Amino acid sequence: MRPVPTPTPTPSSSPPTAYAWEATDEQVAERYGVPLHRIVRFDLNTSPAPPDLALRLLRAGDFGRAISEYPPSDYRDLVQAAADRYGVGEREVLVGAGADEILDLLAKVFLPPGASAVIPTPTYALYRVLTEQRPARAALVPRAPAADGYALDAVAIRLAARDAALIWLCDPNNPTGLPERDGALADLLAGLLADALADGRTAPIVVLDEAYAEFVGRSHVALRDAYPRLVTVRTASKAYALAGMRVGFAIARPELISIMEPYRPPGSVSIPSVAIVAAALRDPAVLAVNLARVAHERSRLAAAFAASGFPARPSVTNFLLVDLGGRDAARTMASALLARGLVPRTFGADHPLAGHLRFTVRDEAQDGLLIEAFAELAPPLRTAVDDPATSEEPRP
Ligand SMILES: Cc1ncc(COP(=O)(O)O)c(C=O)c1O
Known part of the structure; x- marks a missing residue:
């Protein structure tokens, strides 16, 4: 499971009660008032398999005793x-x-x-x-x-x-x-x-x-x-x-x-x-098909982030890290995405990547939702980040 760091780090000698696991789909839906079926997890680094994969692999097993x-x-x-x-x-x-x-x-x-x-x-x-x-x-x-x-x-x-x-x-x-x-x-x-x-x-x-x-x-x-x-x-x-x-x-x-x-x-x-x-x-085909799907979708997402004014960091993986230019901007973008049911990985205020969001590469339809949302939400945020009067970050 993936731990979500809490604002106050647990001292080494304390019992580890200050850690929480990530919110479930149901909890996100309730918290942001979004129907459950619209929740898409871009925060867990799990890229969906082709729909027939589980069935095909299940046929390979003997489940009589399972x-x-x-x-x-x-x-x-x-x-x-x-x-x-x-x-x-x-x-x-x-x-x-x-x-x-x-x-x-x-x-x-x-x-x-x-x-x-x-x-x-x-x-x-x-x-x-x-x-x-x-x-x-x-x-x-x-x-x-x-x-x-x-x-x-x-x-x-x-x-x-x-x-x-x-x-x-x-x-x-x-x-x-x-x-x-x-x-x-x-x-x-x-x-x-x-x-x-x-x-x-x-x-x-x-x-x-x-x-x-x-x-x-x-x-x-x-x-x-x-x-x-x-x-x-x-x-x-x-x-x-x-x-x-x-x-x-x-x-x-x-x-x-x-x-x-x-x-x-x-x-x-x-x-x-x-x-x-x-x-x-x-089955070498399982890996080959997934790698090709992820590489294709990763380039599509990376191109969309770049076009929105917030290019992603280079990545070889099934996720992309995006610098939103500051903590407030990252928080604003995360809230706006969550209101649409799109869940980014956020980083706590003390985290070295606090001004960033991380997005898992998912499938074509789900990535499309993220691309659409970014195209709408990013331009006003880009203007705010670039405006010295509103920017929270010291300028060089
Ligand atoms: C670096 C790293 N290790 C381990 C895991 C967990 O993997 P598993 O699903 O096999 O427990 C993750 C999941 O996000 C991860 O990013």
């Missing part, structure tokens, strides 16, 4: 399909109920209470939530500015990692939408290993969340050979468009997987989910 029985506790068929798809051994795969369950498990297993975890920010909000829930200390390391592609600051990460048990990395990064430059993560891991050797300590666990890896066509799972404490996280939710199935994976060397294994729930992924995701992983 209602009354537990799934096989080793998820054998799904593990085989994932190992083949990701090019790793079956003993290097662990199944979870979405990447989120895997991330939760990693915090539980590798982040002891009182330890420290490095989080390059801005990034996926759940890393901080899980860190603080241990409770552990979140060492936040800012990423480079937008002009430098929000790249990781390897020097600062290595420094912060000196007393850290775990590092949360995300590539391509959510919510900024870009991958690291080729070789950057290999160099960072080599540096982390060298620092640990020099200090005579165990290198930190590096969690590399590759939820969006298929969109860039590149993975770093092979780096587990050079950096044995690397855990790569994959999901069926994004490029496979199967978020409702709740299936994710940890990929790591067998030694690490066997440390995690006893902590995972034995049957958190249902029999239909096991069968559907295994079939999708084995």
Whole structure:
């Protein structure tokens, strides 16, 4: 699930009661007085699958036992399909109920209470939530500015990692939408290993969340050979468009997987989910069709944002980040979109992306609604943002 940061961050020592999960469609409909059927979620990074996909994949499974029985506790068929798809051994795969369950498990297993975890920010909000829930200390390391592609600051990460048990990395990064430059993560891991050797300590666990890896066509799972404490996280939710199935994976060397294994729930992924995701992983057409759809719709949305005067940041993923030029403008645009039932991802006032909105690439009809709304709402907002008398931002 996706945490929504609250205005007051929870101190590490407090119980994590200040976090809330995102509002449901029903709650949004009620809050903004919009009929439920008009709600479109541009905030969750889930791009709809072609309508026939679930049925086609369902046919591939045997569901005779699905209602009354537990799934096989080793998820054998799904593990085989994932190992083949990701090019790793079956003993290097662990199944979870979405990447989120895997991330939760990693915090539980590798982040002891009182330890420290490095989080390059801005990034996926759940890393901080899980860190603080241990409770552990979140060492936040800012990423480079937008002009430098929000790249990781390897020097600062290595420094912060000196007393850290775990590092949360995300590539391509959510919510900024870009991958690291080729070789950057290999160099960072080599540096982390060298620092640990020099200090005579165990290198930190590096969690590399590759939820969006298929969109860039590149993975770093092979780096587990050079950096044995690397855990790569994959999901069926994004490029496979199967978020409702709740299936994710940890990929790591067998030694690490066997440390995690006893902590995972034995049957958190249902029999239909096991069968559907295994079939999708084995069918190259599923991925190819979704990637093509997302790429096409992403260009259409990007062109519309640019035409409206608020160009999106470059993105390789199924979402686009748009700078609205200030917090007030972002808030105004978000409210106007919500009044039409179109739900953007907003960022809290303290967030480094507070003046931005993030939009998931959805299907042609839904994206059309967003394009129409932007064309109407953006020009007056652009004028207000550009007017020094009304602009809240200091001008150069
Ligand atoms: C970076 C990242 N990791 C994990 C997830 C959650 O994935 P899953 O649906 O597999 O739990 C998301 C969802 O938005 C995400 O953006």
